Each structure stands twice: as structure tokens, then as C-alpha cells.
Amino acid sequence: xIIIGENIHVIAKAVSTAIREKDSSVIGDLAKAQTEAGANxxxxxxxxMKKDPEENMRxxxxxxxxxxxxxxxxxxxxxxxxxxxxxxCKKRPLLNSASGKTDSxxxxxxxxxxxxxxVVISVMTDRGMPPDVDSKIESIMDTVTYANDLGIANEDIxxxxxxxxxxxxxxxxxxxxxxxxxxxxxxxVLPGVKSTVGLSNVSNGVPSELRPLLNAVxxxxxAKNGLYSAIADPLDKxxxxxxxxxxxxxxELIHKTMxxxxxxxxxxxxxxxxxxxxxxxxxxxxxxxxxxxxx
Amino acid sequence: MDYRAxxxxxxxxxxxxxxxxxxxxxxxxGENILPFHFFDQGSNPNPARFALEVLDMKPEDWxxxxxxxxxxxxxxxVAWAKKAxxxxxxxxxxxxxxxxxxxxxxxxxxxxxxxxxVAGALDVPLIVYGSGDEVKDVEVLSKVAAACDGMNLxxxxxxxxxxxxxxxxxxxxxxxxxxxxxxxxxxxxxxxVKLSKFFPAERIVIDPLSSALGYGMEYSFSLIERVKxxxxxxxxxxTMMPIIANLGGECWKTKQAKENKKQxxxxxxxxxxxxxxxxxxxxxxxxxxxxxxxxxxxQAR
Numbered sequence: 001x002i003i004i005g006e007n008i009h010v011i012a013k014a015v016s017t018a019i020r021e022k023d024s025s026v027i028g029d030l031a032k033a034q035t036e037a038g039a040n041x042x043x044x045x046x047x048x049m050k051k052d053p054e055e056n057m058r059x060x061x062x063x064x065x066x067x068x069x070x071x072x073x074x075x076x077x078x079x080x081x082x083x084x085x086x087x088x089c090k091k092r093p094l095l096n097s098a099s100g101k102t103d104s105x106x107x108x109x110x111x112x113x114x115x116x117x118x119v120v121i122s123v124m125t126d127r128g129m130p131p132d133v134d135s136k137i138e139s140i141m142d143t144v145t146y147a148n149d150l151g152i153a154n155e156d157i158x159x160x161x162x163x164x165x166x167x168x169x170x171x172x173x174x175x176x177x178x179x180x181x182x183x184x185x186x187x188x189v190l191p192g193v194k195s196t197v198g199l200s201n202v203s204n205g206v207p208s209e210l211r212p213l214l215n216a217v218x219x220x221x222x223a224k225n226g227l228y229s230a231i232a233d234p235l236d237k238x239x240x241x242x243x244x245x246x247x248x249x250x251x252e253l254i255h256k257t258m259x260x261x262x263x264x265x266x267x268x269x270x271x272x273x274x275x276x277x278x279x280x281x282x283x284x285x286x287x288x289x290x291x292x293x294x295x
Numbered sequence: 296m297d298y299r300a301x302x303x304x305x306x307x308x309x310x311x312x313x314x315x316x317x318x319x320x321x322x323x324x325g326e327n328i329l330p331f332h333f334f335d336q337g338s339n340p341n342p343a344r345f346a347l348e349v350l351d352m353k354p355e356d357w358x359x360x361x362x363x364x365x366x367x368x369x370x371x372x373v374a375w376a377k378k379a380x381x382x383x384x385x386x387x388x389x390x391x392x393x394x395x396x397x398x399x400x401x402x403x404x405x406x407x408x409x410x411x412x413v414a415g416a417l418d419v420p421l422i423v424y425g426s427g428d429e430v431k432d433v434e435v436l437s438k439v440a441a442a443c444d445g446m447n448l449x450x451x452x453x454x455x456x457x458x459x460x461x462x463x464x465x466x467x468x469x470x471x472x473x474x475x476x477x478x479x480x481x482x483x484x485x486x487x488v489k490l491s492k493f494f495p496a497e498r499i500v501i502d503p504l505s506s507a508l509g510y511g512m513e514y515s516f517s518l519i520e521r522v523k524x525x526x527x528x529x530x531x532x533x534t535m536m537p538i539i540a541n542l543g544g545e546c547w548k549t550k551q552a553k554e555n556k557k558q559x560x561x562x563x564x565x566x567x568x569x570x571x572x573x574x575x576x577x578x579x580x581x582x583x584x585x586x587x588x589x590x591x592x593x594q595a596r
Contacts, residue, residue, distance in 0.1 A: 169479045170521070287525050287534065289485035294492070295533055 001219070001243045002229035004041040004073050004094070005034035006200065008064070011045075019046065022059060028067035035068040038244065039234035041094060042068060044085065045075040053081035061088040073120075073231070079107040086115040094118045096231075097160060100125035100143035113150050120196055121147060122160040129162060133181045136161055137189055144190055154192035158229060163197045165204040166214060166281065166288055176202060176218065177284040184225040194228040202282075207290055216242050217278040220254045254279045304336035305329075307530035309523070309576070310497050311340065312537055314386065314449045314471050315420025321385055323500070323576045324537030329527060330520075330574040343593065344577040345586055346386040346422055347379040348543045351409055352393040352401075360556035361547055364583050376413045376421075382583040383590070386449070388422040388541070389413050394435045395426030403435040407442035414446055422449040422579065424473070424541065429456040437464035444468045449539075451475055452502060455486050462494045473539060475502040478514050480521055480534075487533040496532065500577075505542040507549050508566045515540070516573045523574035540570040543581030564588045 074085035097120035311325030326339035425432035451473025552559035
């Protein structure tokens with residue numbers, strides 16, 4: 001599993017302040033910490049970057065490259081900032097992200113070709129978010145075909161099915177189940193493409209102390225179905241242990257749960273029970289509530 | 296080859312709950328089939344139950360045609376309750392609207408005494424709804440529970456914000472609880488999980504909030520339907536409770552119901568029929584003629 005470290009993110013106040021004030025120590029420390037924790041890429045999520053996009057992005061990329069040798073994921077919807085970022089990268093970057101929207105096809109996908117980089121392409125189109133597995137597949141096939149015509153190979157495309165919060169009233173679990181299914185069949189419909197997800201969104205809106213559990217278990221489940229990479233928090237030790245194969249017993253329990261096997265709670269630890277209960281929620285077997293561990 | 300209709304059999308069973316005591320008691324729920332799926336394997340031992348509303352004060356915003364059946368008793372909740380009973384209900388629902396700080400802020404002691412008097416005057420079980428003010432209801436419903444000790448009233452709303460205090464009073468005095476959540480299945484389950492940590496799940500009735508036709512009824516319909524599906528088909532213990540559809544007030548708030556009588560009866564009737572089809576086990580109505588209309592409709596099946 002390729003982990004794209006999510007911690008340099010403008011929504012974090014410290015990060016937005018550091019970019020504005022060109023404080024290289026804050027940014028450098030975040031890059032180093034993620035590298036040491038085992039991330040494979042560092043994501044630079046700068047949002048729309050309306051002010052001085054070229055200069056700011058160049059500074060950010062150079063600052064991060066002084067702190068780490070990892071390749072970067074340039075994460076902005078501003079094509080000017082995107083190009084400045086890709087241009088400044090020493091290693092082959094990841095363009096994060098393009099989609100099937102008209103603007104994105106016209107502006108982002110040509111950049112992926114021009115800079116010969118890997119590119120995240122989401123299932124989003126001008127019609128918005130496709131509601132189910134079939135329509136997600138249909139949308140992504142159209143956009144990938146478009147990218148292929150521009151000369152971008154399947155091997156350079158990382159498909160993003162868009163993760164939505166499991167806690168969304170009544171509907172969230174339908175989304176988590178659909179994305180598990182999507183990842184499972186992706187290789188069959190688009191051989192050679194890779195995949196990625198914005199993992200943490202699955203736990204958006206959930207009490208904060210419970211979020212890491214949902215993130216970690218969902219990542220194990222997606223990995224079982226063939227997920228290639230995830231934008232996630234590499235500083236989450238539990239998640240990294242699970243995904244790097246250091247907790248094989250726990251991973252096995254989650255897999256067994258996905259396969260419909262019965263798990264005897266009296267023989268496993270409290271933490272393991274939590275993993276099983278969480279897997280059952282994410283696969284749609286138990287109805288979600290914020291108290292899912294308590295029943 | 297002969298056609299054979301498929302027959303489903305499910306593993307979940309909605310808890311059968313008894314409200315009231317002795318010869319005044321009433322059973323609700325208990326089904327292991329989806330609503331009206333009499334062709335499947337299983338049964339619904341208790342048909343849909345009906346209650347009529349009684350207010351603890353003279354209503355201020357009711358249209359003339361809603362007041363009409365109760366004109367002579369409209370200022371006397373005990374007489375009103377008896378009259379409502381005469382229309383052939385399974386239970387009476389006393390709404391303590393006057394206790395709302397935004398209405399009259401009438402004292403909890405007075406409400407509790409009234410509840411006791413009404414319960415004593417009836418030969419059917421009593422449902423008691425507080426005003427819904429999460430703070431005031433703690434006092435009001437606790438005093439109602441104590442005053443009616445051992446009568447097994449159906450008392451609510453028990454909310455996320457006050458379930459500990461209100462739940463404890465209902466439990467200590469031997470009543471049944473109405474757990475209410477705002478049209479959200481995840482919150483509904485969460486409240487049941489939390490409440491049932493100290494309160495027996497066998498004494499919880501779900502109130503998912505019942506919106507009126509044209510004012511969000513689809514949400515209530517889908518929610519009730521889903522609660523039943525998840526309980527009966529996937530055996531989720533925290534949704535296997537009977538459902539109360541407290542819809543009279545919601546329907547008669549609408550412009551359409553207020554405009555004229557026939558429209559009002561149909562508005563309330565259509566909402567009630569829809570929510571029964573979704574899976575409601577007990578329905579609280581406002582107008583006695585709606586009750587008659589629905590009973591006739593069901594009997595004509």
C-alpha cells in the first residue's frame with residue numbers, strides 16, 4: 001500500500017499560516033515526520049491558492065524537497081499553481097487531481113501529459129457525483145478513455161472513487177459499501193490502472209476519538225479488495241501497523257469478517273472486537289450509529 | 296409448470312410491548328413480517344393500534360372543524376379524554392403542551408396531577424407526551440412518572456439531551472418509554488443503544504418523528520420502512536422496537552388541513568395510512584372522523 005501523507009493541508013491553521021509567512025521549519029518538520037513514519041509520497045494540499053499561486057507553490061515544493069527525498073503529490077484545483085508545482089518537482093510527481101469535469105479535462109489532464117506524471121482521476125463529472133457503482137464505473141471509463149487519447153497510459157492513472165462519510169444520515173453506509181465494490185472490480189474493467197482514496201473522509205462527522213478506528217479498518221478492507229494507495233495520515237501508528245503487515249492477526253480478523261465468517265468475541269481482545277464491529281459497519285452489515293462500538 | 300409465489304421468512308422479531316396494566320393493557324408490535332406482508336412466513340399478532348389526542352389546555356390555533364367534535368369538553372381534559380375514548384380508540388394520548396415555557400409554562404405538579412386523573416378516568420392505556428422542551432420535560436415527565444407510579448403509561452419524548460434523567464424516572468416508576476430522534480436512523484439507533492444501557496429494550500417504543508403529507512412525509516415513510524427492514528430482515532436488536540406515529544398535530548398544522556374539514560380529514564388520513572404501510576404500530580390522530588375513515592379503509596382490505 002502506497003501511503004500519500006495528508007498532513008500538509010491548508011485546512012490546518014498551522015499550515016496555512018506557515019505558507020503565508022514562508023515559515024519553512026513548520027512545513028519541513030511535517031514533511032520529515034511523515035517521511036520517518038513511512039509515507040511513500042507527501043501530499044501538498046493547498047486548496048485553490050488564489051494569491052501568488054506560482055511563487056507560493058514553488059516555495060512550498062522547494063521547502064518540502066529540502067526536508068525529504070519522497071516524491072510529491074501536488075493537490076490543488078488551481079491549474080496555474082498545479083503547473084508551477086509539477087515543474088518544480090525533482091522526482092516524478094502525482095497530479096492530484098483531475099476528473100471527468102470539462103474544466104479538468106481541458107486543464108489538468110494535459111498537464112499530466114506535459115509533465116509525464118502520475119495522475120489521480122476521480123469519478124466526478126459535470127453531472128456531479130455518480131450515485132452508484134455502475135455509474136461510477138461508467139464515468140471513470142469515459143474519463144480514462146479521454147486521458148488515453150491524450151497519451152496518458154493506464155499505468156499512470158490512479159482512479160479515485162471519492163470516499164464519503166459513513167455517518168451521512170441513512171446513506172453513508174451505502175457509499176462505503178459501493179466503494180468497496182468499486183475497488184474490487186476496477187482491475188477487471190480498466191486493466192493496469194491504479195487506485196487511490198482520500199481515506200479520512202470516511203470518518204468525517206464522527207466523534208474525533210473514534211475517527212482513527214474507522215480510517216484504519218476501512219483501509220484494511222479496501223486493501224483486501226485491491227486498493228493501490230491512499231491519501232492518509234502516516235502519523236497514525238495504528239493505521240500504519242495494520243497496513244504495513246505488523247498486525248497480521250488483526251488484519252486476518254477484518255478479512256474474516258468481510259468474508260462473512262463468525263468471530264467469537266470471547267476469544268479476542270477488546271481492541272480486536274472493535275475492529276470486527278467497525279468492519280461490520282463499513283460493509284453495511286450493522287446499521288451505523290455513533291455508538292456502534294457500544295452495542 | 297405451476298407458479299409458486301416466493302415466501303420469505305425473516306429472523307428478526309419486533310419486541311411485543313405491553314402498555315397499561317391489567318384489564319387496561321394493550322399489546323403493540325411483536326411482528327416478524329414486514330408491514331402487511333401477510334403472504335410471508337410469520338405473523339403480526341397485534342394489528343395497528345389507534346389513539347386520539349387530548350390537550351391539557353384549550354387549543355388556541357385549531358380550526359373550527361377540528362374543535363367541533365369536542366366543543367363541549369374542550370376546556371376539560373378529563374371529559375375530553377372520556378369522549379375520545381368513546382370514539383373507539385385503543386389508547387388516549389395526553390399532550391402536555393401547556394407546560395412548554397414558550398406556551399404557558401404551567402407547573403409540572405399540575406401536569407402530573409392531571410395525567411393521574413386522566414389515566415384513572417379511562418379504561419384504556421394512557422400515552423403522555425411532554426411539550427418537547429428538553430429541559431422542562433425532565434421535571435414534567437419525572438413528576439408524571441412518579442404520580443402515576445406502576446400504571447405503565449407510555450411516556451415521552453425521551454430525547455438524546457435528557458434520556459438519562461427522563462429514562463430513569465420512567466424506569467423507576469414502571470412505565471414504558473417513547474424514544475424520539477429527529478428523522479435520522481443513525482441517531483435513532485444511537486439513542487436506543489444509549490438508553491438501553493440502563494433501560495430494558497423491551498420497554499422502548501420508537502418515535503421517529505412523523506411529518507405530514509406534503510411536509511416531508513416521505514422522510515418519515517422511508518425511515519419507518521428502513522427501521523422495520525433492518526430490525527426484521529437483519530435482526531438489528533436496536534431497531535426491533537414498535538413504532539409510534541404521532542402525526543395528528545403535524546397534519547393539523549398544515550394550511551391544507553386548516554382550510555376545510557374534508558381536506559383536513561384526508562390529509563390526516565393519507566398521512567396515517569402511509570405511515571401504517573411503512574410499518575407504524577400505533578398511530579396518534581387528532582380528529583375522530585379520521586379514525587373512522589382509517590378503520591373503514593383497513594376493514595375493507
